[in-house]
Each structure stands twice: as C-alpha cells, then as structure tokens.
Amino acid sequence: MNIKFTIFTAFAAIILLSAATISPKKYEKRGIKRVSKYLIDTPDQDRFVKTTLMQGEFTEPTEMTILPNLDILVAQRRGEVLIYKNQTKKLIQAGKLNVYFKTNNPDVNAEEGLLGMAADPKFAVNQYLYLFYSPFDKSVNRLSRFKLVNNQLIPSSEKIILEFYSQREICCHTGGSIAFGSDNLLYVSTGDNSTPFDVPKKQFVNKGYAPLDNREGLQQYDARRSAGNTNDLRGKILRIKVNEDGTYSIPEGNLFSKNDPKSRPEIYIMGNRNPYRIAVDQKNNFLYWGEVGPDASNDDPMRGPRGYDEVNQARKAGNYGWPYFIGNNYPYRAYDYTNGQSGEAFSPAAANNNSPNNTGQTTLPPAQPAFIWYPYGESKEFPQVGAGGRTAMAGPVYYPKGNKQPYPTYYNGKLIIYEWVRGWVKAVTMSPEGDYLSMEPFLSKVDLAAPIDMEEGPDGKIYILEYGKGWFTKNPDAAITRIDYLKGNRPPSIQGLEIAKTSGLLPYKMMAKVIAKDPDGDALTYVWNLGKGITKTSTSPILQYTFNKAGEYPISVTVMDKDKAATKSTVIPVFAGNEHPSIDILLSGNKSFYFPGKPVDYKVLISDKGAKVNNSRVYISSNYTEGADLAGAQMGHQQATQTMIGKTLMLKSDCSTCHKESAVSIGPAFDKIAIKYKSDGKAVDYLASKVINGSQRIWGEIPMPAHATMKEADAKKITEWIMTLSNKESLPASLPSVGKIVPPASADKKKNVLTLKASYTDAGSTGLRPLTTTNLINLQNNEIQAADIKHFSGFEKKDLFGGEKLILKKENGWIALKNIDLTGISSFIFSYASLEEGTDGDMEIRLDSLDGAIISKSTLRTSSPINLIIDGKLHSLYFVFKSVKTKDNKSWPVIKSLTVVSK
Incomplete structure (x- = not known):
C-alpha cells in the first residue's frame, strides 16, 4: 500500500x-x-449553491427517492408519502400508511414509523416503490413493494417482501435505509432495536458502553440478541434479489449459508448498531453506510472504548463488530451486570456470543474495522470531522449520469459523507482499490438544517433532504434542496449587515451598511427592503433613511450583480418611535483588573430618551467566570444585548439540534431548564458542566452529547442566557446603582474574570414592545496565569507542573499584555515555576510597542516598578527579556504567572 x-x-x-x-x-x-x-x-466551494425546492411543509421526513422525471418522493416517519412535482413545484400527498411511531410511555421516544424508501431501478416501466415501515397493528418492521399510479400509492398493490419482529415501547435504533446496487440487488439496513441507556434503579448499568445486559427481563438492554445474533435480522444490512411476483431470492456472496439453521441468509452485513443511511457505489457495488455509535464520552479500562460514529465500507459480506467492538476494532470487555465485575476484552478474530438471548451461532465471523471513525471530541485520525454531537451518514459515490457533468470532474468517484448533527459534508478520496486516501470539506459554504438523506438524481445533481433542527416535530427549516454548481457567474456574497443605531425617536434616522462582494468582480446593485412595503434601490452599500411613522421594521437587503444573480441578507429589526435605553458603568479605579480584597467602586447611569427611568426595571449583577483572552474582548466595556451573547454562541453550536427555546424537541426546552434551576445559585456552573461533559437520564432516556472542546467561558455564557428565560422575579436581588464589590481574597483561579452587568428594560411605546439594553464590564484577576497569556515570542507554551507554563527558549524573548488600563498600577511581578540558581537576565517594560518608551528596568529576580501612567487610555505593555544566561544553557526560566500590583 x-x-x-x-x-x-x-x-x-x-x-x-x-x-x-x-x-x-x-x-x-x-x-x-x-x-x-x-x-x-x-x-471553489462558493460555486456550490443550495436551491431550495420546498421548505416548511415537512413533518419528520426520513428518506427520499428521485424519479426519472425529477419528481421527488419523500417518506415521513408518521406514515405520509409525499411527492414534490418538478413541473408544478407543488407538494402533494400520494398516500399514508398506518404506522407505529409513538410509544404509550411518556418517557420513551419511539423511532419507528415509515423509515425508508426507494424507487425500483426500472420505475419508469413498472412503477414499483419500496417502503420499509413499522405497521401499527403488528410488532414487526416490514419491507413492502407498492405501485405508484397517477401520483397515488395503491394500497391494494402491496406485496410484503419480508418482515421481522421488532420490540416496541422501547427506544431505539431502527436503520431503515433502502438502496439498490447496479446489479439491481436490494439492500436494506436495520437497527439493533436495543436500549443504550441505563436500566432504571439498578446498580450496574451500561453507562454508554456496549449494551450486554443479559439479566432476565432486560432483553432490550442486550444487543447480542439482535446485532450480535446470526439468526436475527436486526442490527444488519440485508441483501436480496426481489422477484417479479414480490418474493425474493438470496444472491451469491451473502454472509451465511442458505442451509444453516442458526443464521439468516439475507444477512450481508452484521454487527450494526444503527446503520441509518446507506449507499451503493454504482461502479463496483461497494456498500457504504453511516453507523450511529454509542454515547460514552471517555475510555474506561474496565468497560472499553468511548463512543465513536463510523462511516463504513464493505467490498464483500462481513461482520462489523457491534456490540463487541467499535471504531478501529476497539474491543469492549465482558461485563457481569449482577456484580460489576469485568471480564476479558473480546477478540476481533472470533468473538463469542454466549448470551442466553442469542438464537444463532456462538462463534461470530471476524470483526472488520471501521473505514472512518470519530468520537464526540476531536479525532486524531480524522481531524476534518470536528467535534460535538455525532450522527454519521453516508451519501453517494458521485459519478456523472451519462453525458451530464453538472459538477467538476474533480468529484468523480469520491464518496460523499455528511453529518446530521454537525451539519457538514465531506468528500472522501479513495484509491482505485477503494482504500481511504483523504477527506476534504464539500459544500462548505452551504448551510444545512440536519441533513437526513442525500441522493444523486437522474440529472447528476445532488439532492438533500433536510430534517430541520428539532426532533419529533414539524420544523420550519425542513426542506428538499438541490445543489447547483455555478460554472460561470456567481451570486454576490454577504459578510454582514450593520445598522449603526437600531432604534430612535421620531423622526428616526437609520443608517445601514451591508458588507458584500462579488466573487467575479461585478458591480453590485442593492435592493433594500425596509418592511411594510418600503423598498429602496441603490448602487451604494450604505443607506440612510428616515422613518416618520412609529413601528417595528424588518430591515434586509438583496445584493444583485449585473446578471441579476442575487443574495439576500439576514433580517435585522429596527424600532422607530422608541429608542433603546443607554447604560454606562463607571469605575473609579482600574478598568482592566480587579485586586482580591480591594473594593471595586462602581456607578451605573441609565438614561431613557423621552421617558423617566423606572428604577424597578433596573437589574445589576456580578459574577465570576472563566476568561482567558487578555487582548480586547474580555477587557473594558462592552455594549451588548444579553440575548445576543449566549444565544449567538448556542446557535453556532449544535445545541439547537436537540433543544428549542420553548418548543418540544428531543431535549428539554431551554425555558423549562431555566424554570427548573431558577432557585439554584450554582445553576450556571452546573449547567455549563453538563454542556461540556454531556448528561444522561436527567430529562429522559436520551443522553445529551458532550462538547469537550467548548470553552468553559462560552458554555457559561450559553447557560447564563438560558437562565434569563425564567421569570425575572426568580433572579437574585439586584445590586444597588452605586456600590462596592469586594472580590474575595482567595479567589478561584479558574474564575478569573469579574463581570459587572447592568440591564434596563423600558416601558415601550404605543405599538412597540419594550426595549432592553445590557451593558457589562469585565475585570481580569490581577494574577495572570501563563496559560492565559496569548502574545509572546521566544517562549514556548508547554504543559508542566499541572498546567500550561511559558518557557524561555533562548537568550531573548518578549511577552505582551495588550489593550489594558494602567491606572493605579505600580509594578509587575513574575512568578516562576522553575528558576535555577545562577540563572538571571535583564527585563525592560516598553510602552505600546517593542521599540516603545521604556517605563521600567529590572532583572528576572526583582519586581518591576513602573512609572505611573494616568492618561486614562488603554495601552499595550511589552515585557522584553534580554541577555538571559543559564547555568548550563539548558535550564531556562519557566514562568508560572504574572501579577499586576496596584499602588
């Protein structure tokens, strides 16, 4: 190789x-x-654009199939078969199956229903449509063939091809994807029909590892009865040849013999957890699928590996390991759920299925490793996949259809994979033999709302079914989209829409600016939509407009090039007739640092144009959070709307896939979380830990994924926003408008930022809702840890002595603190984790640049008093280390922290 x-x-x-x-x-x-x-x-990725064919009309779409005339059939989990008509651009219902899609247990979500769909390869001739579904009146999952005539599903035409028992009133894992190979063999995926969550009220449980619990009455917690069972069709990918009369035959090359009473000959692939979307390479019939993996966030030496999602490739029949292995054949250990004792790790060469729930062979075929695998956290093997929640999906291996080449030939033969939760799409390059070579972003400029199916149409274009960001509900962003490639002219791109002042008393003078560019260098025209039927067209990206009538106006702009290719901006509401209140937070001392034990004197000033300030609408609070950026964002004043801080971070993450602000989804609504914890003074910290580490069995069976790479400061901003969704009366009492905050003498060094925040909500005005302004000021702890210093040269940051330290690597180097207030600062003291005897050197502190004025000189071993600077401006300080000498030219100084000393 x-x-x-x-x-x-x-x-x-x-x-x-x-x-x-x-x-x-x-x-x-x-x-x-x-x-x-x-x-x-x-x-260029910006040449790929999303054309939305239909949006907002779908309720839990699961799989689609594209007909020869480019009509698109969509299966919905609750049983509907819909048709998007290519000619009329309308969506109609072709039929509805009576399916089981909801349990009678309020704490358990069923995933069954109408799961999969595929048109017969000869649909234009025979009009056959294959559906994989869960009939309401029988505890089975069923593959059937129907006829579709004049846009209607004919119930009497149903031919039941195969069905198998599926345990109900439990969660989870259904599979359900249907695909045809170029040889017209039909593949259908099935889930392991097992519960991955912990058994209630039991001491020894799964904890997100392999479900191997074979205690009596707990069959749903044992995936060996299904995925690990050679005599069961659950947790498999089946391969059959459907005959004209609706029966089927077994093709050569499946995993098991037709004559073995302890195996099923329909099985092509076994050892699957939830192979939710499959695809077949139409050139060589290699099978690909996304495998949704288990939930453990960390390896456990007594249980086995953390959870991984997989993208798999099968060139021939095989066993892909679940529930004995995950990822690159990482083995789980046998586990006794009666006493918590672990056994040996399973062997990929021949795992042994000794579960009393097993009806098949005891020794299983050798386990095959995954093609691509990745955990919740960042992947060392496949860093392109990122981090966060996981739901791997496999799309087509792309080939042009006939003489149609709508996309660059660069993508011919590449496997397209995608992520339901993370929202990305990747193109995988393989060798002629099918070996993995590389992965790269694909459609990286296209926003997708939980892509749940991806198919290549007869026109050679990729079509995507978007489920929408919400579980078990009708999502307004659910859609059918087509991916077009702009070979010639491209539409403009919009980086942002800025409005200098989003509210004002009448007459309200608005100034808006759009930041846009044309990738082809064309001149641009701007069509401004000012709401309520008001439009303005200009050739300038800046618009000034005066509103003389009170109201809330949604402002947006459509940017067009000379060929009328256009892009629309986001919508920003503005308010004419009322103006946001103004808040100033004044400090009498240093405006960059706080000093433990030394009071911070503050005063909050509020003004509200056209109205008297109502002190009952003022809310002032302080808290301590983690913050590490000393260059700007964490320092000084910030004028911001409270909801735009944490809420924006939440929307950028995958949190919105599982949670809504107030609507029902798979996870609890944010406002319900806020109400539950409204009396808990530690709620922000507690909830932030759940965001980062994940959680199980707090609001139900479904675990919430970990976000191990999210900064603690960002997680806390999100949870701070969440807590604002509870009633204001539940918040702690407001601080006074004028007062003192005394930081504790022994502060938590992780909570190194003191945030003083003030909010005011006015009374609104006629026809306008109340407006809220929030202002905050952040003060950094005066002891700055080496891990928090971002600007340096000649130093190396390395994890030593239980945390990150700065190590000088040569005789000269510098460290900078940028944009800080020097009011009242008398000196700086470096603390060393290691400073060998005999090691010393000179240090200068220079103002605003490396060549700036020298305001202090000292040695490494002495403090650095500075000339007091009282101009009230923000400055940058450069600590320049010069002529440092060490005893053996090896033991260089290791800096632990830098302390700012006030006079």
Whole structure:
C-alpha cells in the first residue's frame, strides 16, 4: 500500500507541475485555486449553491427517492408519502400508511414509523416503490413493494417482501435505509432495536458502553440478541434479489449459508448498531453506510472504548463488530451486570456470543474495522470531522449520469459523507482499490438544517433532504434542496449587515451598511427592503433613511450583480418611535483588573430618551467566570444585548439540534431548564458542566452529547442566557446603582474574570414592545496565569507542573499584555515555576510597542516598578527579556504567572 501511495503521489506531483505552466487566470475563471506556486484542481466551494425546492411543509421526513422525471418522493416517519412535482413545484400527498411511531410511555421516544424508501431501478416501466415501515397493528418492521399510479400509492398493490419482529415501547435504533446496487440487488439496513441507556434503579448499568445486559427481563438492554445474533435480522444490512411476483431470492456472496439453521441468509452485513443511511457505489457495488455509535464520552479500562460514529465500507459480506467492538476494532470487555465485575476484552478474530438471548451461532465471523471513525471530541485520525454531537451518514459515490457533468470532474468517484448533527459534508478520496486516501470539506459554504438523506438524481445533481433542527416535530427549516454548481457567474456574497443605531425617536434616522462582494468582480446593485412595503434601490452599500411613522421594521437587503444573480441578507429589526435605553458603568479605579480584597467602586447611569427611568426595571449583577483572552474582548466595556451573547454562541453550536427555546424537541426546552434551576445559585456552573461533559437520564432516556472542546467561558455564557428565560422575579436581588464589590481574597483561579452587568428594560411605546439594553464590564484577576497569556515570542507554551507554563527558549524573548488600563498600577511581578540558581537576565517594560518608551528596568529576580501612567487610555505593555544566561544553557526560566500590583 505504501508503494501504491508513493506512485500515486508522484503522479499527482507531475500533474501539478504541468498545471503550473498554464495561465493562472485561465484556471481561476474555472474556479481552480492556487496553492503556493502550483495549481490544483480543487473547485471553489462558493460555486456550490443550495436551491431550495420546498421548505416548511415537512413533518419528520426520513428518506427520499428521485424519479426519472425529477419528481421527488419523500417518506415521513408518521406514515405520509409525499411527492414534490418538478413541473408544478407543488407538494402533494400520494398516500399514508398506518404506522407505529409513538410509544404509550411518556418517557420513551419511539423511532419507528415509515423509515425508508426507494424507487425500483426500472420505475419508469413498472412503477414499483419500496417502503420499509413499522405497521401499527403488528410488532414487526416490514419491507413492502407498492405501485405508484397517477401520483397515488395503491394500497391494494402491496406485496410484503419480508418482515421481522421488532420490540416496541422501547427506544431505539431502527436503520431503515433502502438502496439498490447496479446489479439491481436490494439492500436494506436495520437497527439493533436495543436500549443504550441505563436500566432504571439498578446498580450496574451500561453507562454508554456496549449494551450486554443479559439479566432476565432486560432483553432490550442486550444487543447480542439482535446485532450480535446470526439468526436475527436486526442490527444488519440485508441483501436480496426481489422477484417479479414480490418474493425474493438470496444472491451469491451473502454472509451465511442458505442451509444453516442458526443464521439468516439475507444477512450481508452484521454487527450494526444503527446503520441509518446507506449507499451503493454504482461502479463496483461497494456498500457504504453511516453507523450511529454509542454515547460514552471517555475510555474506561474496565468497560472499553468511548463512543465513536463510523462511516463504513464493505467490498464483500462481513461482520462489523457491534456490540463487541467499535471504531478501529476497539474491543469492549465482558461485563457481569449482577456484580460489576469485568471480564476479558473480546477478540476481533472470533468473538463469542454466549448470551442466553442469542438464537444463532456462538462463534461470530471476524470483526472488520471501521473505514472512518470519530468520537464526540476531536479525532486524531480524522481531524476534518470536528467535534460535538455525532450522527454519521453516508451519501453517494458521485459519478456523472451519462453525458451530464453538472459538477467538476474533480468529484468523480469520491464518496460523499455528511453529518446530521454537525451539519457538514465531506468528500472522501479513495484509491482505485477503494482504500481511504483523504477527506476534504464539500459544500462548505452551504448551510444545512440536519441533513437526513442525500441522493444523486437522474440529472447528476445532488439532492438533500433536510430534517430541520428539532426532533419529533414539524420544523420550519425542513426542506428538499438541490445543489447547483455555478460554472460561470456567481451570486454576490454577504459578510454582514450593520445598522449603526437600531432604534430612535421620531423622526428616526437609520443608517445601514451591508458588507458584500462579488466573487467575479461585478458591480453590485442593492435592493433594500425596509418592511411594510418600503423598498429602496441603490448602487451604494450604505443607506440612510428616515422613518416618520412609529413601528417595528424588518430591515434586509438583496445584493444583485449585473446578471441579476442575487443574495439576500439576514433580517435585522429596527424600532422607530422608541429608542433603546443607554447604560454606562463607571469605575473609579482600574478598568482592566480587579485586586482580591480591594473594593471595586462602581456607578451605573441609565438614561431613557423621552421617558423617566423606572428604577424597578433596573437589574445589576456580578459574577465570576472563566476568561482567558487578555487582548480586547474580555477587557473594558462592552455594549451588548444579553440575548445576543449566549444565544449567538448556542446557535453556532449544535445545541439547537436537540433543544428549542420553548418548543418540544428531543431535549428539554431551554425555558423549562431555566424554570427548573431558577432557585439554584450554582445553576450556571452546573449547567455549563453538563454542556461540556454531556448528561444522561436527567430529562429522559436520551443522553445529551458532550462538547469537550467548548470553552468553559462560552458554555457559561450559553447557560447564563438560558437562565434569563425564567421569570425575572426568580433572579437574585439586584445590586444597588452605586456600590462596592469586594472580590474575595482567595479567589478561584479558574474564575478569573469579574463581570459587572447592568440591564434596563423600558416601558415601550404605543405599538412597540419594550426595549432592553445590557451593558457589562469585565475585570481580569490581577494574577495572570501563563496559560492565559496569548502574545509572546521566544517562549514556548508547554504543559508542566499541572498546567500550561511559558518557557524561555533562548537568550531573548518578549511577552505582551495588550489593550489594558494602567491606572493605579505600580509594578509587575513574575512568578516562576522553575528558576535555577545562577540563572538571571535583564527585563525592560516598553510602552505600546517593542521599540516603545521604556517605563521600567529590572532583572528576572526583582519586581518591576513602573512609572505611573494616568492618561486614562488603554495601552499595550511589552515585557522584553534580554541577555538571559543559564547555568548550563539548558535550564531556562519557566514562568508560572504574572501579577499586576496596584499602588
């Protein structure tokens, strides 16, 4: 394999060198990027655009199939079969199956229903449609064939092809995807029908690892009865040949013999947890699927590996390991649920199924490793996939259809994979044999709302079914979309819409500015929609407009190029006839740092144009949070709406996939969380820990995923916003408008930012809702840890002595603190985790630049008094280490922290 890869790399290098001799402009017009002095044929992602065909009309869409005339059939979990008509652009209902989709247990979500759909490869001739569903009146999952005639599903035409028992009133894992190979063999995926959550009121439970609980009466917690059972069709991918009369035959090459009483010959792939979306390479019939993995966030030496999602490839029949293995054949350990004792790790060569719930073979086929695998946290093997919640999906291996080549040939033969929770799409490059070579972003400029199915249409274009960001509900962002590639002219891109002042008394003079550019360099026209039928067209990105009538106006702008290609901005509401209150927070001392034990004197000033300030509407609070950025954002005043801080961070994360502000989803609504914890003074910290570490069995069976890479400060901003959704009366009493805050003498060093926050909500005005303004000021603890210092040169940051330290690597170096207030500052003291005897040097403190005025000189071993600066401005300080000498030229100083000393 290494030899092949070397040859492949050399061949690619020859192509790149040849390409470098061709005119760069010629390539750039074709959307080819320049890398260094070479050109590589990587298409510009902004040439891919999403065309929305239908949106807001779907309730839990699951799978789609695209007909030869480009009509699109959509299956909905609750039983509806819908058709999007390509000619009329209308959505109609073709039929409805009576399906089981909801349990009678209020604490358990069923995932069954109408799960999968595929049109027959010869649909234009036979009009056959295959559906995989859970009939309401029988505890089975069923594959049936129907006829679709004149846009209607004919119930009497149903041919039941196969069905198998599925345990109900439990959660989870259904699979349900249908796909055809180029040889017309039908593949259908099935889930393990097992509960991954902990058994209530039991001491020894799954904890997110492999469900191997074989205690009597707990069959739903034992995936060996299904996925690990050679004689059961659950937790499998089946492969059959459907006959004309609706029966089926077994093709050659499936996993088990037709004559083995302890196995099922329909099984092509076994050892699956939830193979939710599958695809078949139409050139070589390799099978691909996304495997939704278990929930454990960390490896456990007594239980086994943390959870991974997988994207898998099968070139032939095989066992893919679940529930004995996950990821790259990482083994679980046998576990005795009666006493909590762990056994040996399972062997991939021949795992043993000794569960009393097993009806099949005892020794299982060798386990195959995953093709791609990744955990909640960042993946070392596949860093492109990012971090967060996990729901892996497999799309098509892309090939143009006939002479249609709607996308660049660069993507021919690449596997397209995507993520339901994380929202990304990737293109996977493989060798001619199918070996993994690389992965790269695909459709990276296209926003997707929980993509749940992806198909290539007869026109060679990719179609995406978006479930929408919410579970078990009708989502307004659920949609059918088509991906188009703009070979020529591209629409403008909008980086942002800015409105200088979003409210004002009449006459309200608004100034708006849109930041936009055209990728092709065309002149732009701006069509401003000012709400209530008011539009303005200009050739300037800046608009000034005066509102003389009170009201709330939704402001947006559509930017068009000379060929009428257009992009619309987000909508920003403005308020004419009422103006946001103004809040100032004044400090008498230093405005960048607080000093433990030393009072912070503050005064909050509020003004409300056109109205008298009502002190009962003022709310002032202080708290301590984690913050590490000393360069700007954490320092000084910030004018912001409270909801725009934590809420914006929440929307950028995948939290909105599981939670809504007040609506029902798979996770609890944020306002319900706020109400539950409204009397808990530690709610912000507690909830932030749940965001970062995940949680189980607090609001129900479904675990909430961990966000291990999210900063604690960001998680707390999110949970601070959540807590504002409870009634204001439940908040602690407001601080006075004028007062003192005394930081504790022994503060938690992780909570190193003191935030003083003031909010005021006015009374509104006729026809306008009340407006709220929040202002805050952040003060950094005067002891700055080395881990929090971001600007330095000549130093290396390394984890030593229980935390990150700064190590000087040569005789000279510098450290900078940027944009800080120097009022009342008398000196700076470095604390060293290691400073060998005999090591010393000079240090200068320079103002605003490395060549700035020297305001202090000292040695490494003495404090650094500075000339007092009282101009009230923010400055940058550069601590310049010079001529540092060590005893053996090895033991360089290791800085632990820097303390700011006040006079």
